[in-house]
Amino acid sequence: MLHIENISKTFNPGTITEKLALHNVSLHLAPGDFVTVIGGNGAGKSTLMNSIAGTYPVDEGSIMIDGTDITKWPEHKRAKYIGRVFQDPMMGTAAGMMIEENLAIAERRGLTPTLRWSSSADGREHFRKLLKGLDLGLEDRLESKVGLLSGGQRQALTLLMATMAQPKLLLLDEHTAALDPKTAEKVLALTEKIVAQQHLTTLMITHNMRDALKYGNRLIMMYEGHILFDVDSEKKKTLGIKDLLEMFEQAAGSELSSDSLLLS
């Protein structure tokens, strides 16, 4: 499904702020894989995700989705295959537009926009049904501007938008990090439900080790721009947070210093 071969990325090369963010990273995802990604700040998690999404080009290596080489594709073209939910709840939706308008855009993700009127009675009925599945009462608020929604509601809506035109790959970049714990749990449960229903191949970054162990069938730990270890489904079931920390120390040769990882 997703084949990443030896990608590297350096920010601000040749300056004093030069930062090697990804170093020869290779990753293969089978169809239906739900991979959680953990690692401390600056480990390269977000850079990996943004490189796949095409936010910026990689310096070396190649990225293939379903046999198509997308390494040189611009971000908007990759959207045909990729659904995304960002960490910032403001980023995935257009706040000044109605829920209905946001959904109408997402429904045609990756298609060339036409001069057809974007709103229709059939469309609204379909959107209502989808929103009902979120169980947030949004089905009666199609004409509300998205800016009026809470962070949790917006992330749930963005998740729906990212998946309503079924993507080949779903990228979740710490999409619950900005939410309070209770809301985060709800959005994660919703994520699991949607991913399972559509058998989506998913890459989910999280800061929370418990979530990383609880969700998905595979786990990768990143450290200083490379993948430190990759845990498969069988082994993942038996792991606890303590085991993860031990594995990290062994592989990295140092103690895990990121407090945020330890505390969560």
Add this chain to the structure above:
Amino acid sequence: MDLVIATVSQGMLWALLAIGVYLTFRVLDIADLTVEGSFPLGAATAASMIVAGAHPLMAIVAACLAGMLAGVVTGFLCTKLKIPALLAGILTMIALYSVNLRIMGKANLPLLQQDTVFTLWNVGGLDKSMTTLVIGTVIVLVVALLNYWFFGTELGTAVRATGFNPHMIRANGINTDNMIVLGLLLSNGLVAISGALVAQSNGFADVGMGVGTIVIGLASVIIGEVLFGTRSFKNCLISVILGSIVYRAVIAIVLQMGMPPNDLKLFTAILVALALSLPLLQARWNKFRKGAH
């Protein structure tokens, strides 16, 4: 009464400028100074065509196309060459000054004894100012309806979303560069039509008639938004048109009260500066009042 009709019809002719400025300033979230050049470009194109014997309506179409081209140039500068939008607009505006002089061949082109879109039809024996009002209103209504339709289509929705959140719309597969160029094209097309209409109404095109048009457009947009609301895109369109009329009324009133016409631009600039800082001033005032209690 005459003054009221003249004021409203002027408001209508300038309303297309206001809609154009609304499309860039609010919809695309870009302050586009191209309008200072595309407004006289529309006037120059239309006047030259009419003097050369073209039909006044054809002159308006040609003006619109010229304005669109100006918008595309600015769009190219800011998307493909990555020049900041404000500077890109200034560059096009300055370039257009020379272009407009070339089109007209001189700084001022009168339309004496020429047919204009306002003299073509004698609508039910109405006098000149009433005719201007009727024709101006019809054109504005047609343009407003076309805008309402376009910005409700998938493509138009994508342009609006680009202004609200480029990350979101790129993640949904839309090339934001193309949307910005398209928005600038439409905006400057409308501004040029406005210039063509004003030239035909005034009876001349002048190379200097673009000075301050961005501020006039902004004043209309802001007045309209404050007085008539921003609930939906339709609401915004209507607000901007009405805002243009109210702006003309305000100008007419202060002139009646004896303000020298030379001070008009200063007055408008202060008006817009005040309106733009209103949210901040309001917040300060609320804070101040809370502190007092």
